[in-house]
Amino acid sequence: MSRQSAPVPRLPEDSLAYALLTSARLIADVTAGKTLTEALAILWKSRPDTPAGTRGAILDLTYGCLRDYGRQDFILAKLLQKPLPEPLQSLLRVALHRLGVRADTAHTVVDQAVEAAATVLAGKFKGVVNGVLRNALRQSADLERAADADMVAEFRHPPWWIRRLRSQYPESWRSILAAGNTHPPMALRLNRRRTGLRATLEAFAAADLPVRELANGALLLERPVPVTRIPGFAEGLLSVQDAGAQHAARLLDLADGQRVLDACAAPGGKAAHILERADVSLLALDSDPQRAARVTDNLTRLGLEAEVRTADCRDSGRWWDGRPFDRILADVPCSASGVVRRNPDIKWLRRSDDIARFAAQQAEILEALWQVLAPGGRMLYATCSVFAEENQEQIAGFAGRHADCRQLPIGGQPDCQYLPCAEHDGFFYALLEKAA
Numbered sequence: 018m019s020r021q022s023a024p025v026p027r028l029p030e031d032s033l034a035y036a037l038l039t040s041a042r043l044i045a046d047v048t049a050g051k052t053l054t055e056a057l058a059i060l061w062k063s064r065p066d067t068p069a070g071t072r073g074a075i076l077d078l079t080y081g082c083l084r085d086y087g088r089q090d091f092i093l094a095k096l097l098q099k100p101l102p103e104p105l106q107s108l109l110r111v112a113l114h115r116l117g118v119r120a121d122t123a124h125t126v127v128d129q130a131v132e133a134a135a136t137v138l139a140g141k142f143k144g145v146v147n148g149v150l151r152n153a154l155r156q157s158a159d160l161e162r163a164a165d166a167d168m169v170a171e172f173r174h175p176p177w178w179i180r181r182l183r184s185q186y187p188e189s190w191r192s193i194l195a196a197g198n199t200h201p202p203m204a205l206r207l208n209r210r211r212t213g214l215r216a217t218l219e220a221f222a223a224a225d226l227p228v229r230e231l232a233n234g235a236l237l238l239e240r241p242v243p244v245t246r247i248p249g250f251a252e253g254l255l256s257v258q259d260a261g262a263q264h265a266a267r268l269l270d271l272a273d274g275q276r277v278l279d280a281c282a283a284p285g286g287k288a289a290h291i292l293e294r295a296d297v298s299l300l301a302l303d304s305d306p307q308r309a310a311r312v313t314d315n316l317t318r319l320g321l322e323a324e325v326r327t328a329d330c331r332d333s334g335r336w337w338d339g340r341p342f343d344r345i346l347a348d349v350p351c352s353a354s355g356v357v358r359r360n361p362d363i364k365w366l367r368r369s370d371d372i373a374r375f376a377a378q379q380a381e382i383l384e385a386l387w388q389v390l391a392p393g394g395r396m397l398y399a400t401c402s403v404f405a406e407e408n409q410e411q412i413a414g415f416a417g418r419h420a421d422c423r424q425l426p427i428g429g430q431p432d433c434q435y436l437p438c439a440e441h442d443g444f445f446y447a448l449l450e451k452a453a
C-alpha cells in the first residue's frame with residue numbers, strides 16, 4: 018500500500034461524496050502507518066482553502082470512523098471475499114460508519130459513496146461499493162448481532178489493548194474502552210491572572226454557551242465548539258485544557274519565588290497553568306523544536322513568561338546551569354492510552370511492545386530529572402496513560418531504586434489514576450519528594 022497521499026478527487030467540495038472520499042484517503046494513510054496528524058497536515062497544506070464546513074465534515078467522518086474502526090472491518094470481511102484496493106476499502110469503512118450514525122440518511126450515504134467510487138480507478142469498483150453497502154443495509158440486524166459477539170468489533174480497540182485493560186482493570190475495563198469510543202468533552206481553564214469565574218460565566222451565558230464548573234475549577238462546556246466562539250479566547254482569558262490535565266499545577270504545591278522545571282512542556286498547557294497560579298521562575302523544555310515553539314506561542318497569548326528551550330531533558334549536561342529546582346513537572350511521553358478518543362488513530366498504530374519502550378524512556382527521564390531536583394523538592398510525574406507499566410509500576414520501580422525518594426499521597430491514595438469519563442480524560446499522577 019502506498020504511503021503517499023493520493024491527489025484529492027474532483028467532486029464538488031461541499032458534497033458528502035467529497036467528504037467521504039477525502040476521509041477514506043486519510044483512513045487509508047493511517048492504515049498504511051501514518052499518524053492522522055501527519056495525514057491531515059498534508060491534506061490541509063495541499064487544500065488550504067477548504068471551507069470550514071467541509072473541513073468539519075471530513076474531520077467528523079474521519080475521527081468517527083477511526084473510533085469505530087474494527088467494527089467496520091469485521092462487517093466488511095463478511096461482505097467481501099477480499100479487500101478492495103485503497104482508498105475504496107476505506108471508503109466502505111467510512112460509509113459504514115456514516116450509515117451507523119445517520120441511519121436516517123442511508124440512501125444518500127450509499128448514493129454519495131457510489132459517486133465517490135466513480136472517481137477512483139476509472140469507476141471500476143462502483144458496482145461493488147453499491148452492492149456491499151446495500152447488502153450491509155439489508156443484513157444489518159444479523160451483521161450487528163455478529164459484530165456484538167466479536168471482541169474487536171464490539172469494543173473497537175485492538176485485541177492486545179483489550180486484554181491488557183481486562184487484566185489491569187478487572188472491574189472497569191469495559192467502561193474504559195467505552196469511554197475511549199466516545200466524543201471527548203471540551204474543558205476550559207480560566208487564566209486567573211486576567212479574569213474571574215463570575216465574569217466568565219456571564220460572558221458564556223451571553224454567548225449562549227452552557228458551561229459548568231467542575232470541582233477542580235475547570236469549566237466543562239455542554240457541547241464542544243470552535244475556539245473562535247469562546248468569549249475571551251483570543252484575548253488570553255481562557256485556554257482549552259482537559260479537566261484531568263488541570264490537576265497538575267495544583268498538585269505541584271507552588272509558591273512564589275520557586276524555581277520550577279517543566280521538563281516535557283509542549284504545547285505548554287500545564288506550563289501556562291503553573292504560571293497562572295504563582296510567580297515562579299519557569300524553565301520549559303521540549304525535545305521537539307516545532308512543539309517547543311508552540312509553548313512560546315501559548316504563553317504569549319496568555320501574557321505569561323518563561324524560559325523556553327529545545328532540549329532533551331535526559332541530557333542535563335546540555336541545558337542545566339547547576340542550580341537545583343524546587344519543583345519539577347515530568348509530563349512524560351507515553352502511550353496516550355487515556356486520551357485515545359482524541360487521537361483514535363493511536364490505538365490502531367500502537368503495538369503491544371511500544372508500551373515497554375515508553376516505560377524505558379520514562380524511566381530514563383525520571384532518573385535524569387531526579388538529579389536536578391533540590392533536596393526537599395518535589396517532582397510530579399504525569400502521563401495520559403491508563404497502562405500500569407507507565408504508571409504505578411514505573412513509580413514503584415523508581416521509588417525502589419532511590420532511598421531518598423518518598424511518594425507523597427494524593428487524595429489519601431499513593432497516586433492518582435483518573436480513568437476517562439464524561440468529564441475528563443485518563444491521566445496518572447504520582448508526587449515524589451526528595452529527602453532534605
Ligand SMILES: C[S@@+](CC[C@H](N)C(=O)[O-])C[C@H]1O[C@@H](n2cnc3c(N)ncnc32)[C@H](O)[C@@H]1O
Binds near residue numbers: 280308
Ligand atoms: C505529554 S506531552 C507534554 C504535554 C505538556 N506538558 C502540556 O501540558 O501541554 C510530552 C512532550 O514531551 C516531549 N518529549 C519527549 N521526549 C522528551 C525528552 N527526552 N525531553 C524533553 N521533551 C521530551 C514531546 O515532544 C512532547 O511534547
